[in-house]
Amino acid sequence: MKPTYYIYDSHQQQKVPLEPIQPDLVKIYICGPTVYDYSHLGHARSAIAFDLLKRTLELSGYGVQIVKNFTDIDDKIIHKARQEQTNIKTLSEYFIASYLEDMQALGVQRAHLEPRASQHLESMALMIQTLLDKGCAYKTSNGDIYLDTTRDSHYGALSAHSLDQESLSRIEDNPHKRHEKDFALWKAYKDDSDVGYESAVGKGRPGWHIECSAMIFANLAYSQQPYQIDIHGGGSDLFFPHHENEASQTRCAFDQELAKYWMHNGFVNISGQKMSKSLGNSFYIKDALKVYDGEILRNYLLGTHYRAILHFNEEDLLVHKKRLDKLYRLKKRALELAQPSLNNAHSPFANALLECMQDDLNISKALSVLEEHLRLLNESLDNALKTIKKQKAQEILQDLAFVETLLGLGGKDPTLYFQLGVDGALKTYIETQIQLRLQAKQAKNFALADRIREELATQGILLMDQVGGTTWEKLW
Numbered sequence: 001m002k003p004t005y006y007i008y009d010s011h012q013q014q015k016v017p018l019e020p021i022q023p024d025l026v027k028i029y030i031c032g033p034t035v036y037d038y039s040h041l042g043h044a045r046s047a048i049a050f051d052l053l054k055r056t057l058e059l060s061g062y063g064v065q066i067v068k069n070f071t072d073i074d075d076k077i078i079h080k081a082r083q084e085q086t087n088i089k090t091l092s093e094y095f096i097a098s099y100l101e102d103m104q105a106l107g108v109q110r111a112h113l114e115p116r117a118s119q120h121l122e123s124m125a126l127m128i129q130t131l132l133d134k135g136c137a138y139k140t141s142n143g144d145i146y147l148d149t150t151r152d153s154h155y156g157a158l159s160a161h162s163l164d165q166e167s168l169s170r171i172e173d174n175p176h177k178r179h180e181k182d183f184a185l186w187k188a189y190k191d192d193s194d195v196g197y198e199s200a201v202g203k204g205r206p207g208w209h210i211e212c213s214a215m216i217f218a219n220l221a222y223s224q225q226p227y228q229i230d231i232h233g234g235g236s237d238l239f240f241p242h243h244e245n246e247a248s249q250t251r252c253a254f255d256q257e258l259a260k261y262w263m264h265n266g267f268v269n270i271s272g273q274k275m276s277k278s279l280g281n282s283f284y285i286k287d288a289l290k291v292y293d294g295e296i297l298r299n300y301l302l303g304t305h306y307r308a309i310l311h312f313n314e315e316d317l318l319v320h321k322k323r324l325d326k327l328y329r330l331k332k333r334a335l336e337l338a339q340p341s342l343n344n345a346h347s348p349f350a351n352a353l354l355e356c357m358q359d360d361l362n363i364s365k366a367l368s369v370l371e372e373h374l375r376l377l378n379e380s381l382d383n384a385l386k387t388i389k390k391q392k393a394q395e396i397l398q399d400l401a402f403v404e405t406l407l408g409l410g411g412k413d414p415t416l417y418f419q420l421g422v423d424g425a426l427k428t429y430i431e432t433q434i435q436l437r438l439q440a441k442q443a444k445n446f447a448l449a450d451r452i453r454e455e456l457a458t459q460g461i462l463l464m465d466q467v468g469g470t471t472w473e474k475l476w
Helices: 041-059 075-084 088-105 121-133 208-219 236-254 285-291 294-301 314-335 348-357 363-383 385-405 424-442 446-458
Strands: 005-008 013-016 025-030 063-068 137-139 145-147 183-188 202-208 225-237 257-265 268-270 310-312 461-464 471-472
Touching: 005 257, 005 348, 013 121, 013 294, 025 041, 025 208, 041 063, 041 225, 041 285, 041 348, 041 363, 041 385, 041 446, 063 208, 063 294, 075 088, 088 310, 121 145, 121 183, 121 236, 137 314, 137 385, 183 208, 183 236, 183 446, 202 208, 208 225, 208 236, 225 236, 236 310, 268 385, 285 294, 294 314, 310 314, 314 363, 314 385, 348 446, 363 385, 424 446, 424 471, 446 471
Parallel strands: 025 063, 025 225, 225 257, 268 310
Antiparallel strands: 005 013, 137 145, 145 183, 183 202, 461 471
């Protein structure tokens, strides 16, 4: 029997037990990026949050199907392509590849399907035609098609508690539509300067909201009522109007809800402002990866509960890195005594860690459990008799392997981890200096040997003399 798994449902505004439509399977749709620019830390935060959800569900015994889309038809993409004097497909594919590269560096597992909006125009047109046939959508005088939100008596129910003036200001202003909250399903092709695709509802391009609903029904949804998928997820900025409009058009078209649960991750703030390209303070992942390894970034970004606002600053990042250092220090120590054994049984520690994450991804509690366990494991090695140190080391490696599977941390070779941030040229220089120092010591020129050590230390390189020779680490 599976343990009770709790998630926070944004619709109900409370933590609820997860009860999937099918007992052993959880279907999740995540709103992916609109691919007109490089990915920023907001994208990373969302991807890592739902990566943790997937890992936790799988370790809890659930099958998981995840679909994450790419919005590759959008006015922003069209505008950027014109600026760059390239075509929309070339531009969007370039940024999709860049996004996937960033996610790989952050240890984010790929979704089972990654549909593109451009591949689902037929599904969108069929849904729009259904809405027109039911009288829930209308054509404007300029040929655009809008959803009539007054035909949905539950419009606003999903995000009513979060509607404020700032949220309402995000509603598209168009004199051709009937009501303020109506939204575009299809934008008709106007002239040769416009971008349009042939479809059953005319030449044009889809509105943003219809894209996700159509891709859900084409790639993930169950056919039976009352719900189509288990969890719909994304950033808090998508709650209104995007997710509200997705839910509305689905009710109007199919007389059923789109998702049983809704999950939203919090913003990333830099200097106290919500991260946004319009604010000019966006922090690209690719730039952060030039300075910090992806695992170090992941460790920092997952350290704040996914629903809370993360106030990004590099000082905190380095503080959080110390936890990762402790993990790798212990792993290095254990590997010197034993090799990992193939044992799939969960230890009491693994069960305790998993139980924390089953409580709406309670990362703070999980990391507290991890921190205490690392301390106890070090003590156990200190106090273990020589005859059982190997067994203790194997148990430690087993626990650390579980941490890697659950949190995506600790999978590197410890020696390589402590040398992160050092390029090939510097590594060659360090190894040369180590050899020169060895020769100086053999010649009893200890002053030169000490000077080499000190000069490397000024460059952030720490030398460590061991029985098998001298190793080195990079100091942060």
